[in-house]
Amino acid sequence: MKTILLLLMVATWIGELSADYGSTYQPKTHKSFLIDNAVIDVGEGQGEFLGWVAVSGGRIQAMGTADEPKPEVEERLDANGLWLTPGIIDVHSHLGDYPSPSYRAHSDGNEATSPVTAEVWAEHSVWPQDPQFPLALAGGVTVLQILPGSANLFGGRSVVLKNVWSRTVQGMKFPGAPYGLKMACGENPKRVYGSKSQSPATRMGNFAGYRKAWIDAQEYQKKWQRYEKALSEYIAWESTKRGSDYKARPSPPKRNLQMETLVGVLEGEILVHNHCYRADEMAQIIDLSREFNYQVTAFHHAVEAYKIGDLLAANNVCAAMWADWWQFKLESYDGVKSNVPMVHAAGACAIVHSDSATGIQRLNQEAAKALAAGRRLGLSLTDSDALTWLTRNAAKALGILEQTGTLASGKMADLVLWSHPPLSVYARAQVVFIDGVKHFDREQGIGPVTDFEIGQREEIF
């Protein structure tokens, strides 16, 4: 255990000092290897096959069925018929910003001081030593999006992390993953601000708040566009000094972090992750996105998505859902166990998410419960379909499907070997690789121990 920790430390040490809040994550180097004799589901909903996956330089080098020729590698790992899937991706987590132990001093998820806090970034709250990260890893989670909470209309920026032990958040950041913007519908914002006799106090107040902020963002965007135009005109003039008019170098507008995030959405660089339970509100949010010409990437906690699967499909919006978490507030009262499969059957992008440090440890079981409910309803779905809710579709919603989320040559080697078929309650992640590096091995007792756990909670997965 200790040597592994040291290795992890050395691996994350290297680039940690660079600036700009950028990712300093660099996977450790590893020997090329091949996992042979595994039942493989690549995460595309196409079923399983018995075969092998070759990994080199952190990437999937090649894959094949049992009888296809294998590349030369340095190490060979016999899976003995265990099940191999892409790493699980949770699009909705608060690990690190609501860590354990969960005292007020650790409650860093909701900047509930104003309904619009698009200027805050979840990564500035994430505590990398949260002992919940290793628990999620033991559940096969290799990538997760950490979001601000839902107290505000605009909660702030999310961050996408690799589930690796690191001294810093920068050392966990998924290289190149787009930022997300957390927005929230419904009960939470109106309750939090209504109780302070402040707007929003109603759902209509919520919408007035969204619209006002987007109008401000458009204004800010135009201000910068005017500046950039003036600047390029100045640069053109300055290089030749031709023409009669003397031009002064324009000075840039003052930066506004809140507006920068919103403009990032309007320019398609930041993805909108919208907490929204009710079908009617999701439909209103889609209208809002049309009014201001942006794309909603995913509705989260979309308990009523099953009512509008067609609308979601037509607008290319994913729905991230629980299997059967409901009834804890009025806007979750119409929850049904077949929500996820009904969204899938309507042709929309369905995702199973956790929003829970408990649920994130067994997202495979959550998908299995949803699948079973869909089948009981008479929907035709395969086990392989259910796996896409945790892998491919989740990667799509995070804008990282090019790099991970399915098994394909050239993609990141984020892999989980399961003890049983992955949708079984008895399935446990046996080995978890992130970028080809083994971060967890249940039998060998390999796994990260956070600083918090040292000396008081070790060896507990």
Place this chain on the structure above:
Amino acid sequence: MKNFVLMLVLLTGSGFSLADVLIKGARLVTDNGETGEIRDLRIEGGRIVEIGVNLIATNQTRTFDAMARPITAGLIDSATTIGLAEVSGLGVSYDGEVSGDEMAAGFQVALALNSASTLIPLASNDGITRGIVVPEPGDSNFAGQSAAVRFVRGSNFLQRADNALHLYLRERDRRHAGGSRSRALSQAVDALKEAARFERQREAYDSNRLRPFEIGHDDLEALVLVLSGKMPLVVHVDRAADIRNVVDAFTAFADVRLVLAGVAEAWKVTEILLAHDIPVLINALDNLPQNFDRLGARLDQALLLSVSGVRFALMSGSPYSEFRSLTQAAGVAVAHGLAWEQALLAMTSVPAEIWGLEGLGKIELGAKADLVIWSGDPLEVSSAPVVVMVDGDWVNLETRQDLLAKRYLEVLDLETTD
């Protein structure tokens, strides 16, 4: 899959029978979810009266063919909130705690229960036929008395109003006792001593010859039941050091029947629990170190308790939030090493014994006919009850959720195989 639905239709179509029932070809699963002897069960007067092979149906008997599917006793959830809230959060309709009282031992959740709750069939769909509806602490460490219920909508939902008295001594419960868990425990012990004095001097009390007690009359009566062992005392506690103190404090009262709940660190003090034969209630999915009392929380706690011989029952807590399903928790415990049989017992015969539920938790001659026939391994997340029987009657499994889902299958014109 289709014929499950078909059978349900046939069943519901025939009405819920009060007549005798013959269940043909049910698989008695014991040490795993898939194998076991296939037997017929004859049910008369709400009890199992015959278990055998090739039992013959009479004219009055309704026969149900289990088609070799697994059968278990109805499951018992040792802590639930069903009946106390249609919508649990944000104060919408939750009736499970009282504020303003420094002592709520006399508070019973029973009178608040909604026996028509739409959540009741949800429990049936998890194979749960009985449950303990538990109060939460408002402003008192003594939160009140849990109720034993039967998961059938209607007049017989409530089975027992004074199932157990619940005392909360977890980290956050210190606040009800001036800020220290030391005082929380000593106040609880003092309350029991006060109740003993009340019981000794009951006559004087009744004729107003006694100076008044600090504690209200209902509270004293509840504590008297605890002192005599007529009502168990359930202490919700997590930290190993606190478990030791709680056991020391309450085993000093000879007849108190102590049960511990939550118990994140029970695995560290199994010898003490074993020495006093104290059963525990655990949520097998609850492994987060959410506070310093719970640093020892772990997914293989059930295994460790089982190996040491401590009796334990499973509880879901608030079943429709994060910790969803009792069988899922049992399955996870099995994945972490617990014997399958032990997992089943922790939802059947062990809780029946802890709560004194006569005739429940077992499939045997004379037992109450609380039975669940499952689509597959009962602990598997993809399995569900095909039919559920409580006291010999079939339970209507249709939920409000089913109706909503069916409505939107039609609205969206989604293709189904039926």
